Amino acid sequence: MTVRTRFAPSPTGYLHLGGARTALFSWAYARHFGGTFILRIEDTDLERSTPEAVQAILEGMNWLGLHHDEGPFYQMQRMDRYREVVAQMLQAGTAYHCYCTPEEVEAMRERQRTLGEKPRYDGTWRPEAGKTLPSVPEGRKPVVRFKNPLDGDVTWNDVVKGQITISNRELDDLVIARPDGTPTYNFCVAVDDWDMKITHVIRGDDHVNNTPRQINILRALGAPLPEYGHVPMILGADGEKLSKRHGAVSVMEYPAQGFLPEAMLNYLARLGWSHGDDEIFSMEQFREWFDLDHLSKSPAQFNPEKLAWLNNHYIKLADNARLEALVRPVMEREGAQFAGAPDLQAVIALMKERTNTINELADAAMLFYRQPTPDAALVTQHVTDVVKPALVQFATQCKDIEWNKAAISAAMKEVLAAHKLKMPQLAMPLRLFITGQLQTPAIDAVLELFGREVVLARLEQFAG
CATH class of the missing domain: 3.40.50.620 (HUPs)
Structure with a gap:
């Protein structure tokens, strides 16, 4: 098969x-x-x-x-195919015309409710041996009803839920074609x-x-x-049916929010199915492992934090050129200035470890592609009279050193030793002047990416 x-x-x-x-x-x-x-x-x-x-x-x-x-x-x-099958069923006697109006069907159901019975179509037009059917109302178009078995059960072995049995007495003769012929x-x-x-x-x-x-x-x-x-x-994390407030939005909102398809697939695969303790796996592995025996019988709960964790994992694994194609349009909408700025793929390589979505990665990368505007109060707090001479010496040394992370780190340590300062006392002002913010990856890596000319120009602009 x-x-x-x-x-x-x-x-x-x-x-x-x-x-x-x-x-x-x-x-x-x-x-x-x-x-x-x-x-x-x-x-x-x-x-x-x-x-x-x-x-x-x-x-x-x-x-x-x-x-x-x-x-x-x-x-x-x-x-045309459906009409063909309906015609075949009418000919075979497994379906029949019913001329009851919707109002008449509702009235019969209301009578059944009054009697405490299950509301259902009562078979008025169902042909049976020895039964006389009503006269066909003039000008009324019929529906076609399926002649459901009256007795016995419908039983199937559901591969998730196990054996399920429904009595045919619970099922009425459902409409399979409307008066206009649509199925x-x-x-x-x-x-x-x-x-x-x-x-x-x-x-x-x-x-x-x-x-x-x-x-x-x-x-x-x-x-x-x-x-x-x-x-x-x-279900949502609160055990309620998944709704928009839980994240029950269009799947296409997830790429807009910066999620990768492989993260979503990995997450959905574990949402009601398991393979031992494996949490992270490729679609190739999933196809190899997947079976119906390990589908859960219990509702699964949507956990946005776990989805974000998986997305971070796949962002870290992703090729930087692919990430650039996703990140650049987001940054362009935010007004990123790429001319004369660091290579975006190099920036992505530095920033992607700590971001959960493409949008977060784009936002984090923006520090390299906009003019810094250091907050005056932060400058006053971090650029003290003790720190200013160290900034001047560091700027002087930056003019002559090789421009790589190791050399920048060595120069910083030399300045710190000369002025008896701790790393944050020099790193915080540098972050403020070069990026406009206090939180960045390692400052030596950031300075390396900005380049000597930009670093010297901004130190001169803000440090004086």
């Missing part, structure tokens, strides 16, 4: 973290077995589906690198999974209630059943 999985989002909003994780698991399972990963856009909800949402899904999948082998298939482009969600999904030969359906556990309906439709069609796995939802 060739493994065939699918990711089938509805384009009624952005691609969120839960959807991205489902896509990742489906992609990884197909890749693990050398199978096929299919992208399907379930766009039959005409009122809520938008082209912008479709584009957001495609962009999110592309950013994550979850490339599909087939598709994207759009349900709205498969209407409904569960019917389209069943037909698509059949036509696309899907072997494994991995999706969120909010779909558990849809599964028995889809199984019954597939059985009525004589179609093979895929294996189903329903992954628990993602």
Whole structure:
């Protein structure tokens, strides 16, 4: 058997973290077995589906690198196929026309609620042996309902949750085609999974209630059943359902915030799946390790601090040329002045160890690409009469030494010894005059990157 999985989002909003994780698991399972990963856009909800949402899904999948082998298939482009199957089911007697209006259906459900019964369609138009159906109302267009089994159970061995059984008495005859002929969600999904030969359906556990309906439709069609796995939802750190305040935003907001796709993939992979104690791994390793046996039965909790930690790890590993391509546009928007400034890749190499996102890295690097404006109060605090002579001597020595970190460090130590000062007494004023701030990486490394001419010019400008 060739493994065939699918990711089938509805384009009624952005691609969120839960959807991205489902896509990742489906992609990884197909890749693990050398199978096929299919992208399907379930766009039959005409009122809520938008082209912008479709584009957001495609962009999110592309950013994550979850490339599909087939598709994207759009349900709205498969209407002829759905109508064909509906016609076949009507002919086979597994579906029937129902002429009840929505108001009549709601009235029958209200009567059932009053009697303490489960509200459901009562089968008014369901054909049965010996049953006389009502007269067809003139001019009324019918819906098509699936003739769900009345007795027995629907049982499947969910690869995540274990065996699940739903009584057919809990399921009514769902509408599979509306009066205008457009098919409904569960019917389209069943037909698509059949036509696309899907072997494994991995999706969120909010779909558990849809599964028995889809199984019954597939059985009525004589179609093979895929294996189903329903992954628990993602919760916020407070245990509540993930919302925007927890980070349930579009996946495409994460690159805008400065996250790398490999960090997001690594994080999502561990959000409801485990491989021993391994926390950090490549997608190649993930594809090799991934199976359905180690999917968690419990909801996972989103932890932005852990995502930031992973992002820092991958930033430190990333090629500096790649980071430059990401950092430079952010810095340009902040007004960075690159002319005559240090090499950006060299700056990135110095700064990336301590930053969690590309945006943080860009902000940290800005100290090399803007004119410093030392705070007067800080200058008064750090540039004392004791320190001023040391600054003058250091500036003099900078004119003649080799310009590298070791030589700069040696010159600083010589000045400190001569004036009986401690390192912070010289380093803080230097940071203020050269960068305009007190917090920087090692001052000798910073001075080396700025270059002799800039260092001397700023010492002359601010130290006098």
